[in-house]
Amino acid sequence: MTIELMDTTLRDGEQTTGVSFNESEKLAMATMLLEELKVDRIEVASARVSDGEYRAVQKITEWAAKKGLLDKVEVLGFVDGRTSLEWIQSAGGRVINLLTKGSLKHVTGQLGKTPEEHVADIRKVLQAAEEMDIDVNIYLEDWSNGMIDSPDYVYFMLDQLQDSTIKRFMLPDTLGILNPDQVKEFCSSIITRYPNLHLDFHAHNDYDLAVANVYAAIKAGVQGIHTTINGLGERAGNAPLASVVGLVNDQLGVKTNIEEAKITKVSQLVESFSGIRIPTNKPLTGEFVFTQCAGIHADGDNKDNLYFNRLMPERFGRVRKYALGKTSGKANILKNLEELGIDLSSEEMKKVTERVIELGDKKETVTTEDLPYIISDVLKSSSIKEHIKVKNYSLQLTKGLMPLANVSIEIDGELHQETANGDGQYDAFMHAIWKIYEKLGKNHPVLEDYIVTIPPGGKTDALVETVISWEFKGKLFKTRGLDADQTEAAIKATVKMLNLIENGNLKIIN
Known part of the structure; x- marks a missing residue:
């Protein structure tokens, strides 16, 4: 048995508070998800959101069409006649994930309609989609509450739509309220009643049960699971793809098409684009888990x-x-x-x-x-030789002008001096160092990440720790600086980095 994984980082993941991906970032993530990670499907946007979202979908669908992957690209759409369908078709898409109501409370309270009226509206969208050659999957929004409070409504919806052109029925725990026992019971009851439907399960992590609920859904017999990279998503997020892959492969003994070796790379890319750091103890992808x-x-x-x-x-x-x-x-x-x-x-x-x-x-x-x-x-030995020493530096910050650094360093006893501007004082310092390196024909690393840890409580005299990640000749390594001043701490970390490279003492961290 192979479980189909649909990743919704680019849609539900982008609903994480403070996260917004631009067009180029969405395209980069889409290509890595489909080509390198081998995710089965990706949900890339919501229809009608913005002009930027439209352009992002255009870029992704244009690329996917060239690669023969267009059927794997999906867009969330709404029960609005032809409006969402036309938006998706115009953007180059051909799969809609139609957002319908999975609980009686949502139908009557949000739409102000009867179940029969809602089904009639859905049928109009299905007919239009068939005319436009657009495939339809269907979300039963708030399905979890529907199964708790109004199961007859859920069964009515499925009874009415089971013989339609819908390819997948997607069961979301929209508010993250279910536990594994409920997930297994509810999924099993639907699978027993509708054995010919393709069912996806969409978990949310409000009780920290998303991955456990995925386990229960697969045990019940669902064919598809929805994930996000790093567990991004609304409120507490969705089921993290990495955890789901480990669970499926090792605990359930079923298969996925995921290339496990690419998980870390994709995870770090999404961390960079989202600005949401991966917790150091995050299973499989956190810095400390191995x-x-x-x-x-x-x-x-x-x-x-x-x-x-x-x-x-x-x-x-x-x-x-x-x-x-x-x-x-x-x-x-x-x-x-x-x-x-x-x-x-x-x-x-x-x-x-x-x-x-x-x-x-x-x-x-x-x-x-x-x-x-x-x-x-x-x-008291010379196991570390300081080939490079910073002799002097002057950092200037003036309102209305770019920061300026004047730096003097000693390399194997020879003094070199340069001046440079930058976006900040440390950036100006680094530009001056690299100008010296360029004159000497020396290769230098690329700064990959920069973390500053300042003790809480406003202790201005406390030490600041700066940890900088560098990439040099395919190796990723970190150096640390400690000082009462943030820029001084960063400079100490930088000098340590320069000497590590000169001494050849590097260690790959990922």
Whole structure:
């Protein structure tokens, strides 16, 4: 059995508060979802929303038509005669996901119509769609409340429409109110009564049960599941695609067409476009989910992979890591030193372990990239050579003018100086550094992400932590800076990055 996945990141996912995708972003995500991730279908927009939405659908359908994927592109439309259909057809689409009412309360309270009148209106849309060669799937909005409060209405709708041209009947838990027992009961009752219908289940996560409810729906026998990347969506969001894929493959033993190894890449792209960060402990896609923290775990992995499970990081384009902190033992540090190619004696290892634990007690973050500096400090050795030093810099911020940086750095004893503008003081600093690099013919990394952590409570004298992600020659790595000033912290992280590249001490993080 293969479960069909319809991803609605570009429609329901965009209903996340504060999220809005532009045309180019929607096209980029659509191509990755269909071509790389191999999602079966994508819902890309709502009809009649805006001119920008119309142009985005045009771009996606034009691309999809060239690739022979147009039938996989769907647009939410409304029971409004030919209006939504004409909008979709004009934008190049040929599949409508028709939003109808799945509860008696919605029909009478929102539409002010009888069930018979609502069915008559739907039939008019179906007839027009057939004339326009547009395929129709149907959402029964508020279906979950419909099954709780007015099941006879739900059955009336399905009785009336089961022999129509509708291809898929989509059952949404619109308000995220159901639990797995209810989902299995309600889906089973519909499957038993209408065995020839193709049924999709659409979960929301208001009680943090979206993935559990997906499990129950599949156990009941539905053929399709709706997801979003990173669980984006209205209110608490939808079922995350990554979690659903892991669940389906490992817990239910059924298949999907998803390319698991592409999940992380697509997840990070959507994070970038949406501005909604992936929680570090998010299953499968979070930064820490393939990281062992306790020293006993690293020791067990060294001996016989005792703390591995079926969710191997390599499946999702990831690598296993071992955290450094106060719960770290010698095994964690050994794992990280292996990555760096550094060997220490037993006595040296003891001293380094004590320092890592000491830093962890102070709530300081310790990364693999920090280890050579810690070793150098603890052992008073030259395991890290500072090829590059920032000698002086002046940062100017003047109202009405672009920020200006004057920077002097020393590279292997030779002094270099440059001046540059930027969008901010740190940006100006980086432009000056890269001007020096360009003159010297040196390659430099690309800044991928920039996170500033400021202690809560308005403590202006507290230390600010800046963590910057860089990409260099296909490797992604992070450096950290700590200072009372945010820009100073970023500059410290940058200098650390420059020296890591010079020393060749890089570690892939994803």
